[in-house]
Amino acid sequence: MALLSEIYREYLDLKEINPKPSEQSVRRLIEVAGDLPVDQYARSHAKAFLASYSEQKTSTRRRRLQCLSSILNFAYWEYDIDKSNPFSRVIIKGEGKDATSREPFSVVELKKLYSASLAYGQLRLILPILGETGCRLSEVLGLMKQDVIHTEDLLVINIRENDCRGLKTENSKRSLPVVSDSATKALQKLLEAQSDSPYLFRRYASCGYLNSATASATFFKHLKQPFDGKTTHSLRHGFRDRLRDCDVPLEAIDQVGGWSSVGGVGTNYGKGYSLPKLADYLRRIAI
Known part of the structure; x- marks a missing residue:
């Protein structure tokens, strides 16, 4: 065996x-x-x-x-083993009672955060990108320069698996238009930085390696006091709330954020919303 x-x-x-x-x-x-x-x-x-x-x-x-x-x-x-799985249906005492709610950033806080981030060092440039695309930290931290595409009308980032990191789910693979001035400026600064590395964040990403733990710890210290303990994941939570408040369809929200759709089988049919249509929705909340 x-x-x-x-x-x-x-x-x-x-x-x-x-x-x-x-x-x-x-x-x-x-x-x-x-x-x-x-x-x-x-x-x-x-x-x-x-x-x-x-x-x-x-x-x-x-x-x-x-x-x-x-x-x-x-x-x-x-292996055709007829046996109950000993790791299934295990009861965890107090499960869920130790959960802490993630408070989203307000628009006022986002403007303050983005302004400071654009004036600071390279790593903090990730914050406007996270806040305006709804991406996970590892998804942006592991971006390669070739994943940032300039089309005639749109700036697009491609979230896809590469040599330094995988993706959380199949739905995580996606293309996102970047319409926010703050996120656009951050990406431009990263692309203009002099580096031979194919990765945007060369200090944290390289072939076969992604130091997301150090980046996450750095942001935790940076955000803890001025923003009441909010985290980079709070940006993702707030991003969804902002889209929801602007009456963006659930399917579009799930597509942009790489979330698993809860809309039923029909939501998996077709290619999803076009990039121009997603851009229209994202402009409703752009900072």
Whole structure:
């Protein structure tokens, strides 16, 4: 019977997903219980794995369990193993009670943040881009220069997998028009910077490497006091709220943000909204 480490590699090869969450989960389980044949893992191993994350939030513990549950489901199906998955339906005490709400930035705060960011160093140029496109931090931090396209009428960024980072979901792959003056100026400054690197943020991105943890920690310190503990992810939350308040259709909001659509099967038909139409919607909230 195949070992967990062997199944994990096969799983990643077939699924073509961002390997980091699964890799962290598999490594921790091997530390806790050993690299066992996949049919030998039991509920006791799942509980020991969960206990090793006792200092983490319940949402983080749930995601780690789900990674392992998916890998074992894959193994049981591939090897025709008739066994209940010990990492599924695990109860986490107090789940959800430790969640903290993410307050979005107000428009006044965004204007202040963008103005300061455009006058500061290279890394902070990412903030207007995040706030005006709704992208995740890793999506913009890992942008390559070739992902920024100038068309006759639009400036467009292509969010796609590359050598330094994968994407969270299939819906994360998308093209976005950039219509905000603040985000446009930030991208222009990044493109004009003298560098041989193919990446926009050369200090944080290189072939096979993305230092998103350091960037995230830097922004946490930068935003904590003047903006009441808001994070870069608060920009993404606020972006969706702003589009919603301007009566942008849900399908368009999901397409722009790379969110999974909740609109039913029909939303997956066709190519989605055109770039000019998305640009029209984004102009409603542009800063």
